[in-house]
Amino acid sequence: DSGVTQTPKHLITATGQRVTLRCSPRSGDLSVYWYQQSLDQGLQFLIQYYNGEERAKGNILERFSAQQFPDLHSELNLSSLELGDSALYFCASSVGWDWQLYEQFFGPGTRLTVL
Amino acid sequence: QQPVQSPQAVILREGEDAVINCSSSKALYSVHWYRQKHGEAPVFLMILLKGGEQKGHEKISASFNEKKQQSSLYLTASQLSYSGTYFCGTEVRAQGGSEKLVFGKGTKLTVNP
Numbered sequence: 001d002s003g004v005t006q007t008p009k010h011l012i013t014a015t016g017q018r019v020t021l022r023c024s025p026r027s028g029d030l031s032v033y034w035y036q037q038s039l040d041q042g043l044q045f046l047i048q049y050y051n052g053e054e055r056a057k058g059n060i061l062e063r064f065s066a067q068q069f070p071d072l073h074s075e076l077n078l079s080s081l082e083l084g085d086s087a088l089y090f091c092a093s094s095v096g097w098d099w100q101l102y103e104q105f106f107g108p109g110t111r112l113t114v115l
Numbered sequence: 116q117q118p119v120q121s122p123q124a125v126i127l128r129e130g131e132d133a134v135i136n137c138s139s140s141k142a143l144y145s146v147h148w149y150r151q152k153h154g155e156a157p158v159f160l161m162i163l164l165k166g167g168e169q170k171g172h173e174k175i176s177a178s179f180n181e182k183k184q185q186s187s188l189y190l191t192a193s194q195l196s197y198s199g200t201y202f203c204g205t206e207v208r209a210q211g212g213s214e215k216l217v218f219g220k221g222t223k224l225t226v227n228p
Contacts, residue, residue, distance in 0.1 A: 002158075045218070058215045058217075090156060106157050
């Protein structure tokens with residue numbers, strides 16, 4: 001158990017819908033990262049927040065957005081869902097913002113299925 | 116931009132050694148290694164920095180060749196628990212100066228008794 005929690009564990013929805021994935025980082029961690037893992041694309045970095053501010057952006061679609069709240073939990077919002085958005089979404093957390101200094105602890109993931 | 120990992124898959128017997136390579140076409144600032152077991156989340160193994168500093172696992176070692184823009188992960192005297200998919204992630208400077216981590220497609224390692 002990494003100490004990172006994600007809800008829900010599974011989510012099944014239809015194309016065109018909007019969903020929200022939630023992540024609570026490890027106690028004391030200020031940085032939150034979101035990743036998408038699909039069979040054909042592998043593990044893709046989406047976005048990083050540090051202490052409430054966006055820190056780095058990866059391959060995040062415009063239909064997706066995220067935020068980190070004052071209590072440091074984070075939410076990833078996915079809208080106008082397409083079949084290709086079906087994937088495992090991981091949240092990770094670390095103490096600091098610097099990629100070079102801090103290991104990331106991954107949560108168990110949310111499996112999203114878009115029908 | 117995605118680093119290339121080789122081999123894609125490897126099968127070992129317990130006690131054998133393996134090397135997993137990670138190459139990038141871009142200049143590397145750091146290389147991160149993670150292992151993911153089937154149905155589980157990735158778990159941190161190691162960070163390698165320019166200049167040779169390593170942070171990570173006790174029983175697994177790695178190298179980082181800045182000039183060749185590649186890293187190798189060395190698994191010696193493999194144990195059954197080493198089975199899983201190994202990902203390397205390379206820190207890439209994005210436009211605007213921020214950094215992002217780009218992962219390879221993974222190397223699936225199977226250790227048999």
